[in-house]
Amino acid sequence: MKKILLCVTGGIAVYKAVALVSKLTQAGYDVRVIMSESAQQFVQPLTFQAMSRNDVYTDTFDEKDSKVIAHIDLADWADLIVVAPATANTIGKYANGIADDMITTTLLATTKPVWMAPAMNVHMYDHPAVKENIDTLYKRGIRFIEPSEGYLACGYVGKGRLEEPEQIVGRVSEFFAPKELPLRGKKIVITAGPTRERIDPVRYVSNFSSGKMGFAMAQAAVELGGNVTLIAGPVHLDTPPNVERINVESAEDMYQAVSVRFDQTNLLIMTAAVADYKPKHQANQKIKKQDSDTALEMERTKDILATMGLRKTTQVIMGFAAETNDVITYATRKREKKNTDYIVANDVTAEGVGFGTDTNQVTLVSKDGIKEFPMLPKHALAHELLAYIANQEGWQS
Structure with a gap:
């Protein structure tokens, strides 16, 4: 039986943590709970005790077993630690090494995987200090379950709601599932982000690509066993662990970086929004x-996808197609014209799908037809x- 330590910090979303404990227990996990003092203002420890069928911990100095030190014992006991809801206060303390209650003391004492599920006001979640603290923890290997968007208890509508318990349980189950590594031994090259095409030393032509999809593909490819090289245009994203990153600026830079690696590549994934001109x-x-109007004369850049399609x-x-209309028609034409195996197409005008979003909805186009995700x-x-x-490629076997 896998053991989960749930750390519950103070916020109205504590009521969802009760449901989370219930669902985790029903799914067969052994769950123990630590509550902060603020969390107890919303829900009593007895509720979590009833749901988990285990003692609930609230005080660093309340040692329930004299043979062990409670926070050290819990830090070692867990297979996974989940902080839900994770308040801005707890995230900030953890990022800065502060241990002034049982939750933060336990977090600093553990060597086990830690996940944090933030829940707070939309403006708090977007505050530079909170974002910096999250970034600090992410770089240390802490993983975050992104809050969802919707109506918040404070009356605002936006990003800050604790992810639904069912979704968190699904993530936990996925984490503990036997790991298949279908990309083990495969050499994978992924392009991500925009390119910049210089006009003069201070100006350039570019686009709105954030690089998030490409970086997500790189992280997932490594997690599935791949040997990944990420060729990234100018973006401000952290390199996923165990990924070789090559920074480029222009379409020509990206072409050269892809070209020299292509012959030894098993899978090329072109998520980058490469400038056409x-x-x-x-x-x-x-x-x-100048006082008068001016015109900027443009010329075509190398079509990296089409060139690699000819060399294949x-x-x-796998290419990507960001479209605004007739998505499947254009994606099908692109796959055939550029001799790719797959085109991942999306409508960037749809809500939650465009550049810079944390979510995406796509259609995969191949010679065998289409598949909706x-x-x-x-x-x-x-x-x-x-x-x-x-x-599809038979790499699972």
């Missing part, structure tokens, strides 16, 4: 403002896409 002439000095021998190529967080969608491709 670049300024024909790049000025060596800043172009000064045994490689599997539902709206999912980009990391989850990346897993779904790669698992499907691995099965």
Whole structure:
């Protein structure tokens, strides 16, 4: 039986933590709960005790077993620690090494995986200090269950709701499921983000791509056993663990980086939004403002996807198509014209799907037809896409 330590911190979403304990227990997990003092203002410890059928811990100095030190024992006991809801206060204390209650003391004492499920006001979640603390913890290996969007207890509508208990239980079950590594031994090259095409030393032509989908694909590919090289345009995203990252700027830079690796690649995934055109002439000095209108003469960049499609021998190529209308028609034409195996198409005008979002909804187009994927967080969608491709290519066997 897998053991889960649930740390419950203070917020109105504590009521969801009760349901979470119930569902985890029903799913066969051994659950123990630590509550902060603030959490007890919303729900009594007895409620969690009844749901988990285990003692509830509330005080670092309340040692229930004299043979062990409680917070050290719990830190070692758990297979997974989940903080839900995770308040801005607890996230901040954990990021800065503060241990002033039983939850933070236990978190600093553990070497086990820690997940945090934030829940707070939309403006608090977007505050630079909170974002910096989350980024600090992520770099240390802490994983976050993104809050969902909706009506908040404070009256605001936005991102900040604790993820639904059913979704968290699903993530936990996925975490403990036997790990299949269908991409083990496969060399995978992934492009991500935009390119910048310089006009002069201070100006450039680019697009709105955030790189999030490409980085999610890279992380998922590593988790599925792949040997991953990520060729990234100018984005401000952390490199997923165990991924080789190569930073590039222009379409030509990206082409060169892909080209030299292509012959040894098993799977090329082109999520990058590569510029189709670049300024024909790049000025060596800043172009000064003029009283009259001006025109910028453009020329085509190299079509990386089409070029690799022509060079393809045994490689599997997956391209991405961000469209605003007639999505399937354009994606089908693109796959045929560029000789790719798959095109992942999405309508970037749809809510929750465009550039910079944390979710995506796509259709996979191949020679065998189309397959629809539902709206999912980009990391989850990346897993779904790669698992499907691995099965189609016979890499699962």
